Amino acid sequence: MIHKLYMRDFGCFHDTTVSFKEGYQCLPGPNESGKTTTAACIQAILYGFSKDSPARKLYTTAYEDYFPLEGRDFSAAMELEVGGKRYVIERNFIKEKESLKIYDVAANRLLPDSEALYTFSGIAQPGALFWQLSQGDFLRFFAMDDLQSTGSEAIFKRIQEMKNFLRTNSTALDVEGAFDYLAKEKKALGTERAKKSPIGDNRERLKGMEATLADYRAKSRHLNEDETEREALLEELRVLKGRQKQARDKAVLLPQLAVATEEVEAWDRALDENEAKIERYERKRGKGLSRGVYYKLAGLAAFLAAALAVFFMTRDRADLASLSALAGGVAFIFALIFFILRRLTLKNIQRYHRAFYERDQLLEKKNARFNWFDALVEEDITMENLVEAMKRRARELEKAPLETGIDEKIEALQRQVGQADARREEKDALERKMQQTTKAYEDERARGKALSKKLALVEACESILRELDDAGRDDFNQAVLEDGARYMEDLSDGRYKKIALSGDGFVLQKSDGRWLKETQLSRSTADLLVLSLRLAAVEKMDPSIPMVFDDGFVYLDEERKGRLKDVLQKLNRQVIEFTTPKRERSTD
Numbered sequence: 001m002i003h004k005l006y007m008r009d010f011g012c013f014h015d016t017t018v019s020f021k022e023g024y025q026c027l028p029g030p031n032e033s034g035k036t037t038t039a040a041c042i043q044a045i046l047y048g049f050s051k052d053s054p055a056r057k058l059y060t061t062a063y064e065d066y067f068p069l070e071g072r073d074f075s076a077a078m079e080l081e082v083g084g085k086r087y088v089i090e091r092n093f094i095k096e097k098e099s100l101k102i103y104d105v106a107a108n109r110l111l112p113d114s115e116a117l118y119t120f121s122g123i124a125q126p127g128a129l130f131w132q133l134s135q136g137d138f139l140r141f142f143a144m145d146d147l148q149s150t151g152s153e154a155i156f157k158r159i160q161e162m163k164n165f166l167r168t169n170s171t172a173l174d175v176e177g178a179f180d181y182l183a184k185e186k187k188a189l190g191t192e193r194a195k196k197s198p199i200g201d202n203r204e205r206l207k208g209m210e211a212t213l214a215d216y217r218a219k220s221r222h223l224n225e226d227e228t229e230r231e232a233l234l235e236e237l238r239v240l241k242g243r244q245k246q247a248r249d250k251a252v253l254l255p256q257l258a259v260a261t262e263e264v265e266a267w268d269r270a271l272d273e274n275e276a277k278i279e280r281y282e283r284k285r286g287k288g289l290s291r292g293v294y295y296k297l298a299g300l301a302a303f304l305a306a307a308l309a310v311f312f313m314t315r316d317r318a319d320l321a322s323l324s325a326l327a328g329g330v331a332f333i334f335a336l337i338f339f340i341l342r343r344l345t346l347k348n349i350q351r352y353h354r355a356f357y358e359r360d361q362l363l364e365k366k367n368a369r370f371n372w373f374d375a376l377v378e379e380d381i382t383m384e385n386l387v388e389a390m391k392r393r394a395r396e397l398e399k400a401p402l403e404t405g406i407d408e409k410i411e412a413l414q415r416q417v418g419q420a421d422a423r424r425e426e427k428d429a430l431e432r433k434m435q436q437t438t439k440a441y442e443d444e445r446a447r448g449k450a451l452s453k454k455l456a457l458v459e460a461c462e463s464i465l466r467e468l469d470d471a472g473r474d475d476f477n478q479a480v481l482e483d484g485a486r487y488m489e490d491l492s493d494g495r496y497k498k499i500a501l502s503g504d505g506f507v508l509q510k511s512d513g514r515w516l517k518e519t520q521l522s523r524s525t526a527d528l529l530v531l532s533l534r535l536a537a538v539e540k541m542d543p544s545i546p547m548v549f550d551d552g553f554v555y556l557d558e559e560r561k562g563r564l565k566d567v568l569q570k571l572n573r574q575v576i577e578f579t580t581p582k583r584e585r586s587t588d
Contacts, residue, residue, distance in 0.1 A: 495510060
């Protein structure tokens with residue numbers, strides 16, 4: 001039950017506290033006095049400005065309706081008692097800084113955030129935490145604001161909800177509608193025999209794909225055998241090309257080898273001779289007079305001796321002049337000898353360099369022949385054993401038999417290999433098709449599993465609904481019917497005695513013993529039926545849940561309203577009724 005309601009800033013209220021007492025209490029007030037705002041504040045604290053939608057936050061339009069025009073806050077608090085414990089709920093409603101705090105007064109602690117607060121909505125609902133009650137059921141059973149409509153369609157919709165409640169303990173579940181929906185879903189899914197239905201079509205597709213894959217596998221095995229045959233053809237072709245090359249080598253290469261061998265032998269002999277020349281020139285080069293310093297010195301000595309001879313002759317020293325002339329002659333002879341020796345040395349050096357050049361030319365020719373022959377053979381050879389390798393290859397070619405018709409055999413094999421390559425491309429294309437078909441098959445299998453799972457879910461739902469429907473006649477619901485009949489008798493002033501639920505709906509027994517179907521009731525009697533059943537259901541629920549009515553029964557005449565007031569006063573729970581005096585009655 002609610003003890004106090006504090007509206008700090010809510011609608012037209014600012015720092016306003018309202019206290020409530022136990023049991024039934026009627027709070028009359030003129031229009032625009034804030035009755036509807038107070039009732040809305042109670043609902044907002046318990047459920048927020050939310051819609052029942054667990055998946056996300058959905059706000060009702062009432063948020064804008066009760067946002068205060070003045071003040072910076074939009075909040076309220078409530079003190080209530082649940083299960084013998086007192087709690088204080090403080091709530092800030094502003095979306096940008098929305099908050100909810102629930103205090104356990106006796107334990108002096110703040111309750112932690114709980115998943116139970118979000119059972120029915122993405123916005124926290126203390127009503128769901130304390131009573132496991134959705135906002136929709138709170139408004140139906142404890143505010144009954146949907147009974148203000150007097151239209152017959154709306155009234156009989158409420159009757160259908162009560163039938164569902166008796167069968168499933170929920171007003172939100174339409175059993176008959178659910179059975180119809182599941183039957184349509186089951187029919188839409190079909191069976192394996194119905195080939196045009198999703199399940200039947202899936203089965204036929206799977207059969208077709210299985211047959212196609214089996215055919216592909218058979219072709220693949222055949223093409224794998226062709227692949228083995230292709231490898232054998234390639235090996236045979238390789239051998240024939242080797243023999244073809246050997247035959248061509250015998251016809252073409254053998255004469256070339258003979259000439260090349262003679263050339264290389266001649267180059268080797270020339271290289272040997274060249275090496276001997278180089279060694280000889282190197283020995284001579286050590287003693288040569290390649291530099292001109294010797295003959296120049298001898299020439300200078302001859303010149304000096306001649307100059308001395310002339311000098312002594314001018315001094316009439318004939319003896320010294322003769323001696324100087326003799327020395328000059330000897331020096332000149334030595335200069336001439338040194339000059340001739342230098343010329344001979346220079347010629348030897350030129351021959352030495354020419355021998356080196358000739359050796360390089362011979363090596364270049366031999367290297368070219370080496371490269372030519374190395375490309376023709378598979379064995380490893382060196383420059384030193386080139387002649388031996390060429391003679392060995394020539395002997396092999398001479399011993400090899402001369403085959404004919406090899407070109408025709410190779411051409412025939414190449415055609416067979418070409419055909420095998422075409423089959424190989426066919427195999428590659430087949431493998432791609434197999435991969436695509438296998439993927440489509442797996443997708444179709446997954447689709448079939450999803451359809452089977454959906455069908456199993458539909459059948460499970462059908463079974464659960466059937467169990468719920470069968471359980472609708474148990475002792476609990478029978479007690480609700482009996483209590484509802486009691487309330488119906490009080491509200492109708494004894495005109496109706498019993499309520500029963502048949503396969504066709506509710507039936508009521510009048511005081512004279514006659515039974516009436518729900519479809520035969522007047523709108524006002526149908527209203528009383530729904531009200532009686534809801535009161536009977538409320539009697540079975542948590543007694544701490546308050547009932548809050550805002551001009552909830554203005555559609556009743558004064559006589560029925562008086563009888564309803566007597567009934568509400570006898571309820572074992574808090575009942576708060578906001579009402580407008582008769583002379584000012586209108587929508588608040």
